[in-house]
Amino acid sequence: xxxxxxxxxxxxxxxxxxxxxxxxxxxxxxxxxxxxxxxxxxxxxxxxxxxxxxxxxxxxxxxxxxxxxxxxxxxxxxxxxxxxxxxxxxxxxxxxxxxxxxxxxxxxxxxxxxxxxx
Numbered sequence: 001x002x003x004x005x006x007x008x009x010x011x012x013x014x015x016x017x018x019x020x021x022x023x024x025x026x027x028x029x030x031x032x033x034x035x036x037x038x039x040x041x042x043x044x045x046x047x048x049x050x051x052x053x054x055x056x057x058x059x060x061x062x063x064x065x066x067x068x069x070x071x072x073x074x075x076x077x078x079x080x081x082x083x084x085x086x087x088x089x090x091x092x093x094x095x096x097x098x099x100x101x102x103x104x105x106x107x108x109x110x111x112x113x114x115x116x117x118x
Contacts, residue, residue: 001024002028005112011031011072012072012074016030016031028116032113034068034109035109041067042064042102044056045060045064046103048060049096054087054090055087057086057087057092061084064080064102065077065084073105076102083099083102086098
């Protein structure tokens with residue numbers, strides 16, 4: 001049985017447990033895939049923000065919005081929804097802050113997944 005994540009965990013634990021039909025190992029696998037996804041996508045998003053590549057920012061934010069939604073990471077989903085809208089509108093003010101916040105939440109999820117995977 002997996003330990004329950006902290007109360008301020010950026011993923012809604014009850015949601016992912018429901019999604020996994022109560023199978024704790026499957027819930028962990030879902031989060032592991034989510035972490036791997038973000039590990040592969042976040043560096044490209046950071047680079048796109050640095051060079052203000054609106055198309056890449058939009059596409060990556062859209063993808064990460066969906067990935068976050070799929071695991072119940074509502075705050076992360078909201079951050080990416082905002083970034084996606086900014087890119088679509090050609091307005092990137094605050095994009096670095098959105099990215100940094102997303103990255104911080106990712107680190108929290110990643111650290112917890114690593115701690116229970118060992």
